[in-house]
Amino acid sequence: MSAPTGITRATLLKDLRLEWRSKDAINSMLFFSLLVVVVFSFSFDPSAEESRAIAGGLVWVAFLFAAVVALNQTWAREIRNQVLDAYRVSPAPANALCVAKTLGNFILVSILETLMTPLFIVFYRLRSIGPAWQLLVVVALGTWALVVNGTFFAAMSLRTRSREIMLPLLLFPISIPAILAMVQATTAILGGEGARFWIVLLGTYDLVFTTVCLLLFETVLNAE
Amino acid sequence: MTDAAPVISVSNLIKQFGRFAALRGVTAEFPGGKLYAVLGDNGAGKTTLLRTMAGLNRPSSGTVTILGAVKFHDICQQVGYMAHPSLLYDEMSGMENLAYFAQLYGITGATSRARCADVIRTVGLNPDLARPIGQYSQGMRQRMSLARALLNDPKILLLDEPFSNVDLHSANEMVKLLARTRDQGKTIFVVTHQAALLEGVADEFIWMEFGKIVARTREFKAPESTGESRR
Numbered sequence: 001m002s003a004p005t006g007i008t009r010a011t012l013l014k015d016l017r018l019e020w021r022s023k024d025a026i027n028s029m030l031f032f033s034l035l036v037v038v039v040f041s042f043s044f045d046p047s048a049e050e051s052r053a054i055a056g057g058l059v060w061v062a063f064l065f066a067a068v069v070a071l072n073q074t075w076a077r078e079i080r081n082q083v084l085d086a087y088r089v090s091p092a093p094a095n096a097l098c099v100a101k102t103l104g105n106f107i108l109v110s111i112l113e114t115l116m117t118p119l120f121i122v123f124y125r126l127r128s129i130g131p132a133w134q135l136l137v138v139v140a141l142g143t144w145a146l147v148v149n150g151t152f153f154a155a156m157s158l159r160t161r162s163r164e165i166m167l168p169l170l171l172f173p174i175s176i177p178a179i180l181a182m183v184q185a186t187t188a189i190l191g192g193e194g195a196r197f198w199i200v201l202l203g204t205y206d207l208v209f210t211t212v213c214l215l216l217f218e219t220v221l222n223a224e
Numbered sequence: 225m226t227d228a229a230p231v232i233s234v235s236n237l238i239k240q241f242g243r244f245a246a247l248r249g250v251t252a253e254f255p256g257g258k259l260y261a262v263l264g265d266n267g268a269g270k271t272t273l274l275r276t277m278a279g280l281n282r283p284s285s286g287t288v289t290i291l292g293a294v295k296f297h298d299i300c301q302q303v304g305y306m307a308h309p310s311l312l313y314d315e316m317s318g319m320e321n322l323a324y325f326a327q328l329y330g331i332t333g334a335t336s337r338a339r340c341a342d343v344i345r346t347v348g349l350n351p352d353l354a355r356p357i358g359q360y361s362q363g364m365r366q367r368m369s370l371a372r373a374l375l376n377d378p379k380i381l382l383l384d385e386p387f388s389n390v391d392l393h394s395a396n397e398m399v400k401l402l403a404r405t406r407d408q409g410k411t412i413f414v415v416t417h418q419a420a421l422l423e424g425v426a427d428e429f430i431w432m433e434f435g436k437i438v439a440r441t442r443e444f445k446a447p448e449s450t451g452e453s454r455r
Contacts, residue, residue: 006332007327010328018315018316021316022315080314081309081310082307082311083311083313085311086305086325086372089278089280089300089303089305090325090328090329091300091301091328091329092329222282
């Protein structure tokens with residue numbers, strides 16, 4: 001049998017190839033985020049000071065909702081033609097699939113963030129007073145927190161009839177500590193304050209939930 | 225493999241979906257190297273039996289033993305499974321699909337390319353066909369699905385409705401391929417509504433009714449109905 005890393009790589013490349021051909025997830029995510037940026041900027045027209053105060057919440061809420069689109073799409077492909085069954089009858093480990101899907105979603109959401117961040121900066125006249133490099137750490141840890149739980153709960157809601165509704169219902173409550181840490185850390189860095197506590201909290205959250213998701217994924221994958 | 229050594233044993237297998245019993249105490253032994261046609265009306269439990277053998281459904285009670293193992297994962301390398309849906313990605317070509325699934329079975333690199341091309345040719349398709357599976361005809365998709373099931377050179381093939389939506393010529397070609405595969409010593413289960421295609425080819429016809437095996441015949445001859453009502 002291939003090493004789990006080989007299967008993870010093969011699954012990740014397959015997912016990226018499918019997304020490159022269909023562009024289902026990335027187009028939906030971009031369109032949704034763009035709407036949030038434009039609508040909120042025209043609704044509030046905030047000053048630079050106000051922007052720093054609300055940007056953390058706004059940015060992460062936009063990314064969170066947009067990520068849900070990608071998370072649902074990832075598993076929808078596996079349900080079409082029941083392809084997931086072909087994986088389940090193979091000797092490939094369940095965790096290799098979990099890691100590949102999480103990495104794939106991480107890449108997609110990261111692309112979205114890279115494309116949307118300049119727009120946020122322009123529309124909300126954002127300028128960081130604190131060390132901007134820390135924002136990169138917050139973005140990486142925050143994105144991982146969203147996608148690792150999101151991938152897991154999307155798999156869990158896979159066989160439910162209204163999985164598009166189930167995913168946010170399961171994902172959002174459990175993501176509250178992470179969202180709080182992301183928003184507070186972003187706001188603190190933009191406002192020139194320290195964000196060390198929130199970054200450590202986010203890192204710990206990632207560690208705990210990544211471990212839990214990996215431990216439980218096989219059960220979720222084989223649930224009837 | 226001799227007749228005395230069953231490759232699959234099913235013991236008092238029950239599968240409940242809520243209050244509905246899809247399998248109601250199935251007990252049977254299946255010697256290796258044979259082609260079994262599993263027949264019955266819709267809802268008789270054929271697909272559930274096959275999916276339970278393939279480890280996709282957990283039995284509510286009872287056991288399935290395949291090649292001496294009770295846990296499917298221990299012998300999954302030896303089993304090929306084909307479902308009614310294609311189990312393939314519509315956006316990828318046949319070769320891309322098979323190359324991905326080959327990796328799941330530890331077949332990589334040049335071996336993978338050769339093996340994938342080989343099984344695609346075996347089912348009568350062209351490995352160089354670049355268009356995505358979504359643009360294949362239903363018959364081609366079924367044959368590619370069979371190619372995927374053959375990829376890991378399994379000892380046991382579990383095939384659910386392999387001939388559905390396939391034209392007669394292609395279906396006959398598939399039957400010949402299955403007969404050749406059986407002659408290589410492999411054990412094949414075919415769930416089908418087109419049993420006539422397997423007449424003279426299948427070694428045994430397994431007749432199911434209301435979640436039970438009601439008869440096993442060497443000839444394609446339907447047994448008297450048990451008259452039992454669905455519960």
